[in-house]
Amino acid sequence: MSKLKLTILFIAINSILMISGCSNRTTVSNDNLYGGAGASFGANGLISYSDGILMYNDYSTGEATVLCSRPECTHEKYDYYANPDPKCPAVSPEGYSISAAFLSKKHLYMITSGDFINKLTVYRSDANGENRKIAGYLKTDKVLDGYHVYNNLLIFTGVEISYRESYDNQFGVEFSNVFSTYVVDLDKMDVMYKDPIGKKDYNVLYHTYKDMLVYIYHDYEKNIHEIRRVDLKTFLPMESILLPLYSEEQYAYVVFNKEYGYYLSSNTDGEAEIVRLELKDARKETILKEIKINGIASVTSVVDDFFFITTDYEDTSPEDNWQNYIYDAKEGYLYEVDMAYSGTETRFMSFFTSADDEHLLLITFENSKRGFRYMRIKDFIARSSQYVDME
Ligand SMILES: [Zn+2]
Numbered sequence: 001m002s003k004l005k006l007t008i009l010f011i012a013i014n015s016i017l018m019i020s021g022c023s024n025r026t027t028v029s030n031d032n033l034y035g036g037a038g039a040s041f042g043a044n045g046l047i048s049y050s051d052g053i054l055m056y057n058d059y060s061t062g063e064a065t066v067l068c069s070r071p072e073c074t075h076e077k078y079d080y081y082a083n084p085d086p087k088c089p090a091v092s093p094e095g096y097s098i099s100a101a102f103l104s105k106k107h108l109y110m111i112t113s114g115d116f117i118n119k120l121t122v123y124r125s126d127a128n129g130e131n132r133k134i135a136g137y138l139k140t141d142k143v144l145d146g147y148h149v150y151n152n153l154l155i156f157t158g159v160e161i162s163y164r165e166s167y168d169n170q171f172g173v174e175f176s177n178v179f180s181t182y183v184v185d186l187d188k189m190d191v192m193y194k195d196p197i198g199k200k201d202y203n204v205l206y207h208t209y210k211d212m213l214v215y216i217y218h219d220y221e222k223n224i225h226e227i228r229r230v231d232l233k234t235f236l237p238m239e240s241i242l243l244p245l246y247s248e249e250q251y252a253y254v255v256f257n258k259e260y261g262y263y264l265s266s267n268t269d270g271e272a273e274i275v276r277l278e279l280k281d282a283r284k285e286t287i288l289k290e291i292k293i294n295g296i297a298s299v300t301s302v303v304d305d306f307f308f309i310t311t312d313y314e315d316t317s318p319e320d321n322w323q324n325y326i327y328d329a330k331e332g333y334l335y336e337v338d339m340a341y342s343g344t345e346t347r348f349m350s351f352f353t354s355a356d357d358e359h360l361l362l363i364t365f366e367n368s369k370r371g372f373r374y375m376r377i378k379d380f381i382a383r384s385s386q387y388v389d390m391e
Contacts, residue, residue, distance in 0.1 A: 032102035036145030040102040049098040052077055054090040059374040062388040066090045069128045089129025099143045103127060104186055105152045111143060118160050136189030148206040154184045155206045155213060192235040207256035214256060214279055225251045241282045253298040262302045272297055274307060291327060291334060304357040305329040306377050326381055335381045
């Protein structure tokens with residue numbers, strides 16, 4: 001695989017899944033926090049929906065169960081002739097593909113795409129899928145990977161398809177995608193905040209802490225690279241924080257955890273420093289110095305005292321040119337982590353970090369089938385086989 005492709009893959013996968021831990025350790029509910037790659041992730045388990053049926057996997061057992069509590073139900077999917085009106089609460093009612101499904105405030109939401117452009121249907125039901133009703137519609141064509149659920153708000157990147165007359169092609173119309181950040185109040189189904197994203201060549205990650213939403217915004221044409229902040233009580237934007245610059249084209253990759261953003265102060269060969277940015281007042285502090293790392297590096301996630309760092313250092317074959325490290329700030333030790341041993345992709349760290357500051361949810365690619373593996377960060381560093389695979 002070429003390096004460019006690898007880079008794109010790396011960015012794509014990471015953008016979707018490098019999602020920092022939940023802001024609240026004491027979360028006991030099983031609300032889903034983040035979604036992407038055909039599943040939404042909570043503190044205790046995940047809901048997957050890529051096969052058109054809602055499944056629940058508990059992290060402790062990995063066991064998959066259909067999100068349907070009817071004892072006699074066979075969970076049959078929609079079929080135009082055989083099953084035009086599926087009754088199972090776990091399947092998409094009209095057979096349309098499921099764009100997102102998650103739990104928020106004791107309700108289960110299922111968002112499906114239909115036959116219409118720029119219209120998604122939002123179904124709301126009890127947590128077990130019963131009493132399903134249409135809650136409303138989203139005037140968007142897609143909910144992209146990397147959505148976030150916070151305080152009964154759905155925060156996501158949506159795509160609207162716009163078209164205009166054109167003589168440039170045989171169809172007479174030209175389509176274009178308009179991307180925006182949306183904050184939707186799930187109670188009222190109102191769009192509380194909408195921010196158009198000029199150009200969409202990266203996945204936007206959303207992070208919340210104490211009623212503040214933060215996300216990275218790039219506009220390469222206008223040379224704007226910043227962290228946008230939104231007050232989630234008033235839904236008004238706050239002043240943006242400019243992203244640090246490494247070189248003319250390269251900006252720091254900032255990851256969020258709780259009230260902070262983190263990045264490497266420089267990512268050139270040799271030594272790196274980790275800078276902590278307070279999201280509320282934009283105060284910066286270098287918290288770790290003299291971390292010895294080869295190659296161009298980025299902090300890709302931070303969970304409590306663990307810093308996940310990836311570099312593209314080339315020492316052998318192109319297949320091995322991604323090095324993954326976990327820096328344990330408590331011990332002051334940099335561990336090189338082996339991605340191969342746990343059945344995960346070797347070339348990039350692909351994981352979702354869970355809500356408890358202790359666990360990882362790794363993405364596995366066995367026989368090119370996507371799976372999830374749940375384990376403690378410490379066990380992962382120690383190459384332990386103490387993990388739970390989601391069936
Ligand atoms: Zn069923």
